Amino acid sequence: MLILKQLPLAFALLLSMSPVAHAADATGSTLKDFFTSALDYSPALKAAEERWHASSARISYANGQLLPQVNADASVSKNSYQQGIQPTVDSNGRNYSLQLSQVLFNWQAFTGRQQAYLQGSQSEAEYYAQLAQTLTVIADSYLTALLAEDTLGSIDSELEATTNQVNQIQQMYKLQLTKITDLYRAQAQLAAVQTERISAESDLNISKASLEANSGLHAGGLRRLPAQIEFSPIQGSLEEWLDRAKANNKQIEASNFALKAADKVISERKGAYMPRVNLVAQRQTTDLGYQNIPIARTDSNYVGINFSMPLFAGGSNRAQVREAENNRNVAEDQMKQTSLDVFDRARQAYYKVKSGESRIQASKQQAEAMVLSYNAMKRGFELGTVTSVDVLNALRDQFKAQRDLQQAQYDYLRYKLILQREAGTLTAKDMLEVSDLLNAPPLR
Secondary structure, three states, X not given: OOOHHHHHHHHHHHHHHOOOOOOOOOEEOOHHHHHHHHHHHOHHHHHHHHHHHHHHHXXXXXXXXXXXXXXXXXXXXXXXXXXXXXXXXXXXXXXXXXXXXXXXXXXXXXXXXXXXXXXXXXXXXHHHHHHHHHHHHHHHHHHHHHHHHHHHHHHHHHHHHHHHXXXXXXXXXXXXXXXXXXXXXXXXXXXXXXXHHHHHHHHHHHXXXXXXXXXXXXXXXXXXXXXXXXXXXXXXXXXXXXXXXXXXXXXXXXXXXXXXXXXXXXXXXXXXXXXXXXXXXXEEXXXXXXXXXXXXXXXXXXXXXXXXXXXXXXXHHHHHHHHHHHHXXXXXXXXXXXXXHHHXXXXXXXXXXXXXXXXXXXXXXXXXXXXXXXXXXXXXXXXXOOOHHHHHHHXXXXXXXXXXXXXXXXXXXXXXXXXXXXXXXXXXXXXHHHHHHXXXXXXX
């Protein structure tokens, strides 16, 4: 199964096919445009990537501590020596040494390396969790902007239809065919639609600004859902999706690695009580003796094993162990909280998706019924069997049903992506399928 870890390769291909320049006037239209831009633009994603790189450097450092260490020393000096009444002797001194040491036993270094590998795995999981978060935020921002555009378009249509209806009522009032109260109510409803349009326009500006802030691209003519579209229902029970989250969610995986690394820290701190054993090989060349007294050049070789055993450090080692144990408990609690949060988000998203399937169907039926109701009210008004207020109410209900359907469709897509993200099954293919669904031309 293609897991989230393969996302960068797929999107690298997208970047090579359709690169997005981060110029001040760069614009995007398809969801794929904003995905590819966000991969290079997102500061949060870049920070996660740098933390991953930093963890790789820590692994190299930890491994290096266990490899042979070679040190070279050299000193050149000018010396003056006098003993009693003897004349002063001046000489040039030279001292060269080459030392190789190899760790044979160092518990702190051994567990430090294990800790570095665990922290590296944690950083990797955190990167992919941030990658999924970044892409779903982009999708959410894009869908929110689309909904705001559709809402504004619907309100504009409602405003036009309501204005025509109010003009008709005004003409009828002049001919004394309707009451003044009906005209006032019609004008009040028109004012309400105008007020709603101001709010919708503000929501559109905010949503587009949010999309730009998350992706680095201006929102151009956004692609949208076709008028007629069918959504395939999700498969699996809630328990199955929660099991997937437990097994695949990158945040849970990262918290598990963090707990294991915290256990290694405790072991490392306890290693301060253990002996250290090093193999040492040294070669030295010098012509200086005790207190820099000139001597004939001597060459010496040394091979040995150094053994050191800590006895007392003023209680600092014990304090470090206690600190590590407390931090381990914190990591365990954070792991539990992360799991609870992931399961809660997955559970909410699952119920939203399942209810969304029924909600879309119900909204479609309601929208169709409201169209029939409005047409019937218009005909009834022409025949004098209903009032103008009834027509305006039917008109309002028709456009409200249309906007409810749009809201249900976008919510379904949004929560389905969130469910896949929390389950850890979100793939590049899933993201591109959503982008491909949005293939209708822009409104403007």
